[in-house]
Amino acid sequence: MISKAKANKNYFREAYRTGRHGWETEPSPYVLRALARLAGELPGAALLDLGCGEGRHAIAAARRGFRVTGADFEPNALKRARAAARAAGAAVRFVKADALRLPFNQGSFSVVIDFGCLHHQRKADWPAYRRGLLRVLKPGGCLALTVFSPGFRFFKGTRRIGT
Numbered sequence: 001m002i003s004k005a006k007a008n009k010n011y012f013r014e015a016y017r018t019g020r021h022g023w024e025t026e027p028s029p030y031v032l033r034a035l036a037r038l039a040g041e042l043p044g045a046a047l048l049d050l051g052c053g054e055g056r057h058a059i060a061a062a063r064r065g066f067r068v069t070g071a072d073f074e075p076n077a078l079k080r081a082r083a084a085a086r087a088a089g090a091a092v093r094f095v096k097a098d099a100l101r102l103p104f105n106q107g108s109f110s111v112v113i114d115f116g117c118l119h120h121q122r123k124a125d126w127p128a129y130r131r132g133l134l135r136v137l138k139p140g141g142c143l144a145l146t147v148f149s150p151g152f153r154f155f156k157g158t159r160r161i162g163t
Contacts, residue, residue, distance in 0.1 A: 008120060009073070016054070016076035023053075023116075027060040031115055034144045038111055039064040041142075045110035048136065050099055051117025055081030055092060062090040066111065069104075071097040100128045104136045112137050113144040 002010075015021035035057075038045070044065050049058040052070030054077055062068045062085070070092055072078055078094045085092045097103050099117055112133055121129050137143060 005122065012074045013076060016074050016080060019080070025054060025056060027056045028115060028146070030146060031057050031113060031144065032060060034113070035061055035064050035066075038142060038144070039066065042110050046108060047111040047113065048104070048109040050102075050112060050114045050133070051120070052081055052094065053077045053116075055084045055094065057113055057115055058092045058094070059085055059088050059090040061111075061113070062092050063088075068092045069109070070094045071099075071102070073098050100125055100132060102132045102136050106135050107138040107141075108136045110138050110141045111144065112141070115144075115146045118145065119147045 044067065047061050047066040047068050049055075049061065049068060049070045052058045052072050053074075055070055058068045058070035058081065068091070070078075070081055072081070072094075073096065075096060078096060081092070081094050085094070095103065099121060114133075118126070118129060133143060
């Protein structure tokens, strides 16, 4: 019997290897609205797209003038993201990284977006995930987090961007 974490990694490896996964390949309207607002507030800021997958949000952020780093643990996703960024003419740096052990210096990013990464982490790992994000996010920076659960309260009490 394999662990849920291993099964999750296997699922993503195969999904990105084949390109058959069922999720959107175009940027989310919610993320696009957040990026438009943030581009006005923090023009040219360093932005991390955590769990970037095939790069749809990283590319959208680069088109809005952000200095973008996309991070994902799956090499096949990064391969697809690099190809998509080249095709779009978008300057994005893609890095293989584990969301629980981010390889970036403290305060590296003014903006961190997570569209679908946190909810794939084990609940026991949420504190480590949060510590890592807060470490790489500049003081006063912005976290744009999308979690696919209406009852999720992990960041309760923090400022939200209206979408």
